[in-house]
Amino acid sequence: MATLTSAFSPGVNSVPAVRGLPFIGNLLDFRRDRLSLQDNAAKVGPIARLHLAHIPLYVVTDAELAHEVFVVHADKYKKSRALQFLRPMLGDGLLTSEGATHKRHRKLLAPAFAPKRLAAYGEVMVDETKRQLTGWRNGARIDLAHEMMEMTLAIAGKTMFGADVRRDATAVAEGLELGMRAHQATLTSPLQVPFEWPLPRNRQMRKAVKLLDDVVYRLIAEGRARGTDKGDVLSILLLARDEEDGTGLTDREIRDEVMTLLLAGHETTANALTWTWFELARNPAALARLREELAPFGQRSVTTDDLPKLPWNAAVIDEAMRLHPPAYITGREALEDITLGGHRLPKGSLVLLNIRGIHMREDYYRSAKSFAPERMLPDAKKARPRTQYLPFGAGPRVCIGSHFALLEAQLALATMVQHASLRMLSEHVVPEPLVTLRPRGGMPAVVERH
Ligand code: HEM
Structure with missing residues (x-):
């Protein structure tokens, strides 16, 4: 097993370390305050070493080094172990699969995210908003x-299954929430045990899987019985055939992909929109400019075709995702010995890509902590290396749903701002790093309709 080499290694001493405690290293901070630990790693340098007891982790807070891992040497890495803890829920879906399976499924799923298909989802996105x-x-x-x-x-349900999952929403939401909590408990536990062991977190994960399976398998059965393309993602998965051998996907494979798209798709976009409103409420000038941009539309619904006329709307979302990237960190495991930032790291090394830390670097973004959508307008974006902005990752594992997410976020934000303002009831919202970065305890607000 490749991972054992790293599991008992003291780590590569040439990589500067984040200060920790004897024996347990940075384990307590990792469990209690992961975001501060991430920030401390960024302060140490472009690559920093952490220790979770005996396991070294290498945190990359540098655009060029991240580009090497994500893109240039992508074939020298696989997804990190942390994600594997989600396997009971996601199985061998796109987020967790590797090698030939990943390649085949990525190709089979691509038509679901083609521009023509996306344009059709636009209407659902506005209607549901x-x-x-x-x-x-x-x-x-x-x-x-x-x-x-x-x-x-609701948008994911309609676009993915053509179904109104609002009636299933409680079960799906509960399943996803339970699964994420169980994943978090596993991730931060010093004791890694098999999924079958009767621990509370494993029971929680099994309950999550059952709740989700009941809904998803039922929708698959309904789709198979229908046999026609309803214009949703599930139809594409049901009708997909391999170019070479003509085989399709099994129910289990479809279930894994659907579950993956539900998890990867809805929570991330919801958080992006929540943080966008949070920033707009704190930055009235940015909100006023957005209202001005939307004024010519009056109360007429914004459509996919209108979006090129709404650059500020897009910039506001992009900037909110710079400050609050829903996928704030991601990981890789080296499949062979690698050189990174001048350090020789052994096969099995765990590398964390500090997306949030990269977005907060002062040498990339002046006054990095301030919300300034101007820097996300097309000309400003072009003037900056693309590697410095990574909300969707990069390379062969880049988010397959990035265009879907941006379309959804832009249409939803424009539609909401046309009809309402929000006054946040709490100035100090603490980000909670689960699988995605969400506001701890929610985000209470008061609605002002217009
Ligand atoms: C604002 C919203 C979103 C953000 C910030 C986001 C972010 C990301 C990131 C950073 C990755 C790469 C992870 C890595 O390299 O380790 C990723 C992968 C992925 N995302 Fe998204 N995502 C969003 C929305 C969506 C949506 C709407 C869908 C589907 C409908 C989706 C489906 C996926 C899938 C399937 C992968 C795995 C791709 C692969 O490995 O081939 N995401 N996402």
Whole structure:
């Protein structure tokens, strides 16, 4: 097993270390305050060493080095072990699979995210946003984080299954939430045990899988019985055939992909929108400029074709994802000995790509902590190396849903801002690093309709 070499190694001493405690290293901080640990690693340098007890981790907070890992030497790495803890839920879906399986499935899924298909999803995205807004009465107090989760889940359900999963939403939302909590408990536990062991976190994960399986397998069965293309992602998966051998995907393979798209797709976009509103509420000038941009539309619904006329709307979302990247960190495991930042790291080394840390580097973004959508307008973007902005990762494992997510976020934000303003009830929202970066305890807000 390749991982054993790294598991008992003291780490490569030439890589500067983040200060930790004897024996356990940075384990306590990793469990209690991972974001601060990430920030401390960034302060140490472009590549820093952490220790979770006996396991060394190499944290990369540098655009060029991240590009090497994500793109240039992508074939020298596989996804990190942390993600493998999600396997009970995601199986061999696109996020967790490797090698030939990943390549084959990525190709089979690509038509679901082709521009023509995406344009058709646009209408659903606007309709579902408006439906969510019907619950926003003037003066009502809402939990914005919850509202955005509900909305993106409804959009994922309709675009993926052509089904109104609002009726299944409670089970799906509970399943995803339980699964994420169980994953977090496993990730931060010093004791890694098989999934079959009767620990509370394993029981929690099994319950999550059952809740989700019941919905997803039922939708697959309904889709198979229908046998026609309904214009949703599930139809593409059901009808997909391998170019070479003409085989399709089994129910289990489809279940894994659907589960992956649900998890990877709805929570990330919901968080992007939640943080975008958070920043708009704190930056009235940016919100005023967005209202000005939207003024020519009056109350007419914005469509996919209108988006090129709304550059500020796009820039606001991009900038919010710079400051609060939903996928704030990701990892890789070296498949062979590698050289990174001048250090020789052995096969099995775990490398963490500090996406949030890269986005916060002062030498990449002046006054990096401030919200300044100007820097995300097309000309400013072109003037900056693309490697410095990584909300969707890069290379062969780049987010397959990035265009879907941006389309959804842009249409939803424009539609919401046309109809409402939000006053946040809490100035100090603490980010909680689960699989994605979400506001701890939600984001209470008061609605002002116009
Ligand atoms: C704002 C929203 C989103 C963000 C910030 C985001 C971020 C990311 C990132 C950073 C990765 C790469 C992880 C790595 O390299 O280790 C990724 C992969 C992935 N994302 Fe997204 N994502 C978003 C929305 C979506 C949506 C809407 C979908 C699907 C509908 C989706 C499906 C996936 C899948 C399947 C992968 C794995 C791709 C592969 O390994 O081939 N994501 N995402």
